[in-house]
Amino acid sequence: MPRYCMDYGGYFEFDAQTAGEVVPILQSNHVSGGSDDERSFCRRLAMELCDWNGGDYCFHSRDALARSMIENGVLEEID
Numbered sequence: 001m002p003r004y005c006m007d008y009g010g011y012f013e014f015d016a017q018t019a020g021e022v023v024p025i026l027q028s029n030h031v032s033g034g035s036d037d038e039r040s041f042c043r044r045l046a047m048e049l050c051d052w053n054g055g056d057y058c059f060h061s062r063d064a065l066a067r068s069m070i071e072n073g074v075l076e077e078i079d
Helices: 019-029 038-053 062-071
Strands: 003-007 011-015 075-077
Touching (some): 019 038, 019 075, 038 062, 062 075
Antiparallel strands (some): 003 011, 003 075
């Protein structure tokens, strides 16, 4: 199973089948918006990430958002 690291407001590592599994992990630990449905949460997270590093983030699916995070250096597959 691949291992990923996320560097957004803090550094953490997690194991997942796909990078898109970061979305429910972040949603369960999010201060605000954690109770939103997944689509609303992805939109909110994409906006926060844009503010965080000025990158472009697609959010039409959890996998698209994860790909955008990888492209912008926020998420990385490490193993």
